[in-house]
Amino acid sequence: MDPFSPPPFSILLFLSVAGDTLWGGHFYRFHPVVAMGMTGRILERLFLRQDASGLVQRWKGVLLVLGVVLPFSCATALLLVMLDRAGLGWMAGALTVFWGYQLLAGRSLETHVSNVLEYLEKDDLAGARQSLSRIVSRDTDRLECSGVIRGAIESLSENTNDALVAPLFYFALGGIPLLMAYKAVSTLDSQVGYKTPPYRDLGWASARLDDLLAFLPARLSLLLLLLLFGYSASKKRRTTFKTLFREALSNRLNHPSPNSGHSMSAFAVLLGIRLGGGASYGNRWSEKPWIGFGRESLTIEDLSGALSIFRKFRWSIFIMAGCATAFLSCWRVWGGAV
Template sequence: MMAVNAHIAIVICAVLLDLVLGDPRALPHPVVGIGELISALEGPLRRRIPNLRVAGVVLLIVTVGVCYALAASLIYAAYLLAPAAGFIASLYLAWVSLAARSLHEESAKVARALRNGDLPAARLALSYIVGRETAELDEPEIIRGAVETVAENTGDGVIAPLFYLVLGGPALAIAYKAVNTLDSMVGYKNERYLEFGWASARFDDLANYLPARLTGLLMVLAAPMCGLNGGGAWRILRRDGRNHSSPNSGFPEAAAAGALGVRLGGANRYFGKVVEKPTIGDPLLPLSQASYEGVVRLMYGSEALLVAAWVVLLALL
């Protein structure tokens, strides 16, 4: 019972720390170390393993394995020193695995620039959080980019790490962050990474399979509490959840689009080329500041629902 109570306390405290303080940028951050490990491994693996897919599989196994082992060893060693030290180590790793506050802060820079009537600043702020070109976007398209980013990252930046934290503790949450970082660094479909990053991209899809669908359902349930359309969220989730090149990203985007009454997807420009993506949702309302504010409420509401449901489930069991 003590272990369960400690786990509950770690999860709740980590969520609160993230909400109040965001990323502890003045302290060592595991994701920075994960990125450095990936960069250090890439060159030697490419040189020593001619088959790039095999090299990519080794990169995935070594990176995730090392990150999980280091996190688990740190927690174990800290608990050997003192229960309080173990709790603090666990809490810190849990805290840095979550990103709701950071996602809100970075996307809010876009909304703030638009409120100030500064389109160039809004385009620049958006360029830091999306992969598409932003230099020629008008205000509705800028808002679409911000809404899509918050919706998608509610899945892989908020709900997924929280899901793995709840399921297996801080070490598993850090292992998930390693998977996510691998995908963001080598999971590209370009000449350099198509083969080498194949395993990382596919494993990221697998790791996000359940969390993405859970995120969609949580958004449906959270929508009425956030002053949004729960019925619309459910309808669009079912209809358009698979209208995306990613096997996972469409689910939170569809639920958000339905809750907000807006249409997402459509044309995006990448490296000078226009890519037509499937549309998600119906344009019942124009994309506006209210759309952005609504998707942020959905993010926080979904996170709160997951924590509450987990605590209630443990209490019932």
Template structure:
């Protein structure tokens, strides 16, 4: 039951405090390790497609292994001193792995200027949480991009971490975050990372395969009890959950689009190049700033539902 209690405490701490900037975050260390490791391994490996692939694969394996092993060692050493110290650290680690409050806060920074009519500031705040170009987006496009980010990261930032936390505690949770960080830093399909980041991108797809589908299902269910359109969420989820180049991203985006009765995805500009994407959902109405707040209801509804179900299943296995 220690893991269940630590995860519950971590989730509560995340809801209360989010991600204060003064608190050092392990993901920043992971990002630094990837950045420095990339420079080193690109020098060591041959300047070929094969060399780039194996250099990127080795970098990912090393950082993920360290992200698993270091917390495991810290918790073991803390347990030698005191089981209460080990439990307190486990709670802190779980808190740092979850990102529901941070996702809500960062997307709200887009909502506030957008609601006040300050489109340029809304675009600027959006640029911190999306990879696409934001300089020419109109109000509806900004709102849609923020909603898409909340929908996709409900899985990556909350549900998938909960899944791995309850499977293997904080060490496995940190290992997942290292995989997710690798994908966000080097898992791009551009000239620089097409081969170097391919292993990281495929590993991220694999790790998120089950959590993404659970996230989509639970998001549909949460739409029914958060005052949104649950029936349409189910319809769009069943129809559009594969409308994305990623095998996982459209799982939650389709459920969210259906619940809000808006259309998400479609063509977008990345580094000055238009990338053609299929749409997700039906344009029953235009997206508006309040849809960002509605996506927060889905975020927390889905998170709470998953937390209760995952903790219940793990507790049941322990009792049996």
């Protein structure tokens, strides 16, 4: 066996998950997401025209998506294939692991929300508001303690899918090129995927494609969260797993997004709280349905509990990835195909 040949993809995937679980990706000048954002901003300035018709702007939005997704996805695929054909499969494998754990953002998300908790534990509400403003788009300058906690839990629960489950889903499905494509769409959605001017039409394609790509992973997130933590939560709440499952399913669509409410609903029933209910964006109040049937007034213990669930969820995925890798490796050794 060639010692410089790349290991099976299952091992590369596991090493990427291990990197995110143990260390987490760190943003730097040439980080793929930073480059995607810069490319998106350049094309946005090129395509955004206030006097253009809605239809024209939507077609420009399609070109915006293609102009960011295709270069990163296709260039990555081409580079990995060229390295492999040049006998540098080990380098292609190293890049796969490096980019993989950089684009899985579970540890990064936990760190940002933990910063909010640390400020609250020190009774520094101003610091907590400022820290929260880095991860949410709502107005945070006048939020009370419960509102800060609600915003942090909503960001953590909503992004459980966007930062961890969905990227891992597409990484496993199509390797780094498909993961790059998903992250490019997600980055564009966060930049231009708004229903308000001037992005209503230009961001339409980015928002719809992001909804489509997140559809299956969002429902998988809800299912995994309930299967992993539902039984212990039902005992703590003195109810049944069936009741918790029914509550989560009945609330999962109480969100403007077709996907964001799924993981939020899971967190709400696991913690016994209510999320949603509206927030202020650009000094304008936006009313939203409630998600969950529990308490409206939230405490620091609720945020700590949400972080505990998320931390255990990340480690559970790490363990499941390790078990799957061990199984596939044994299958390979025994003459099967990975």
